[in-house]
Amino acid sequence: MVALLSACVAFQLNASMLSPALVTMQQELHTDAAAIGLTQTAFFTAAALFSLFLPRLGDIIGRKKVLSGMLILMTLGCVLAALAPNVEVLFIARIVQGVSGPVVPLCLIMLRVEVTDPKTYGTLMGVITSVNGGIAGVDALAGGFLAENYGFAAVFWTMAVIAxxxxxxxxxxxxETTAGDDTKMDWLGVLPLVISVGALLIALDEAGKLGAANWLLVIILLLVTAIAFALFWRAENHSSHPLVATPLLRRRATWALLLTTLLTMTGVFAVMNALIPALAQDHQVGFGMGAGVSAFWTLTPYALAGLVMGPLAGRLASSFGYTRILRFGMIGSVIVLGLMMITVETDARWLLLLTSILLGLSYAGTGNIMLNGLGIVLSPQENPGFLPGLNAGAFNLGAGLSFAVIIGAQTAVGAGAAGYYAGLIAGLVLLLLALAASFLIPRPVDAEVGHQAARDGGAAQRRVR
Structure with a gap:
């Protein structure tokens, strides 16, 4: 747990510690916000792409070996970023850091091998995954302090030391653990899959620019996505050692989980990471807070609530069912987004704080934990790394799509209260669709206490006979 938690903390810092340092990076590298934003896009895109195949590579050559290599590359990427003389070098450094994308799925797979008791695994899974939602907001606060007092390089040096x-x-x-099968890596399948998902992510990022978007480029990228995925499907059908056997993709346990993850992330991510902080800082219809103060009222309590709730949600999942706890979290998230509409055009800071905490409990500490956990416990024994990898890709796709849809809805309606209402309504509709999709996810009975007790009892009876 010490090793796995440290790996997850190191990855999370790469994802969230830079948020308050973006303006400082822009100033010190003498560039604009768009260029700095592109380096962030490079990190998350690389993280999504490497998540597609590195968990499977870990199944084959050793998970500890792959995870260690990822962390070492992350460290080198942090050093390169700290020394970056310009934004071009920073861009390359962020791609190198993005190799660490599947840290959390790999950690959960390694934990699953070591811990067979459902109650213990559920609790420890919650501990690990809750870190992925933010380290109680301390990561962002520390990033802001370091950037303000010592420059953006200090942030990367801190990341490098921890990595x-x-x-x-x-x-x-x-x-060290492996899946135990004597097979080869399907690199011919990896290439078209990475091209397909990469083109889709870039298309979503471009579409999120709305009026400033190059829509011809978006259409071309979507065509590339479709063609590359068709080539991937064909390659997998003809491979003797496929990255993902197509019958596995047809399983309800696969596509229902990926659909639910995609819809949930699309409905929540931009709401909590863009819409609500913007509302907190809006002087017209919001609360007129500064950037630092708004984090104390929104992102910090959200992350802290998720950190506290995560282990409890994991423990409850093993006893009451992963899918049941997931739906409780999603229903809670739907209710919270409804409450958030009341915060628009009010000066009730306590309500802003309350909704941030409640969304932290319902999504960051419950829904997010269950979606990550289901990727592990529903993955087939013959290919343990395939579903966690695809699920990580769905998380990243949802994050990119969320900004295009939620902020797109806000921008389409216009400035003021109407825009915030439109964004929240869009998130609410997506979460309701995600809730409906969650009923299609099969129950992972092997990971739950009642099934294991029945299985152990049946085995004991057979031994007596």
Whole structure:
């Protein structure tokens, strides 16, 4: 747990510690906000793409080996970013850091191998995954402090030190595991899949620019996505060692989970990471807070609530069912988005704080935990890394699509209260669709206490006979 938690913390810092330092990076590198934003896009796109195949590579050559390599590359990427003399070098450094994309899925797979008791696994899974929602907001606060007082390089040096420590702890404390099958990596399947998802992510990012978007480029990228995915499907049908066997893609456990993850992330991500902070800082229909103060009232309590709730949600899932706890979290998220509409055009800061905490409990600490966990417990034994990898890709796709849809709805309606209402309504509709899709996810009975007790009892009776 020390090794796995340190790895997850190191990855999370790469994802969230830079948010308050973006303006400082822009100033010190003498560039504009668009260029800095592109480096962020590069990191999350790379993270999504490497998530598609590195978990499977870990199944084949060793998960500890792959995870250690990812952490070492992350460390080197942090060092390169700290030394970056211009935004072009920073762009390359962020891509190198993006190799660490599937850290959380790989950690959960390694934990699953080590911990067979459903109650213990559920609790520890919640601990690990809750870190993925933000380290109680301390990561963002520390990033802002370091950037303001020591420059953006200090943020990357801090990341590099923590990533190096995590690499060392993993090498010393973790045990090597594989899926145990003697197979080869399907690199011919990896290439078209990466091209397909990469083109789709870039298309979504471009579409999110709305009026400033190059829509011809979006159409071309969507065509590339479709063609590359068709080639991937054909390659998998003809491969003797496919990255993802097409019958596995047809399973309800696969497509229903991926659909639910995609819809949930699209409905929530931009609401909490863009819409609500913007409302907190809006002087006309919001609360007129500064950027730092708004984080204390929104992002910090959201992350802290998720961190506290995560282990409890994981423990409850093993006893009451992963899908049942997921739906409780999603229903709670739907209710919270409805409450958030009341915060528009009010001066009730306590209500803003309350809704941030409640969304942290319902989504960051419950829904997000269950979606990550289901990717592990529903993955087939013959290919444990395939579903967690695809699910990580769905998380990243949803994050990109969320800005295009939620902020797009806000922008389409116009400035003022109407725009915030439109964004929240769009998120609410997407979450309702995600809730409906969640009823299609099969129950992972093997990961729940009642099934294991029945299985153990049946085995005991057979031994007596």
């Amino acid at each position: 190096a420590i995590a690499s060392l702890l993993l090498i010393l404390l973790a045990r």
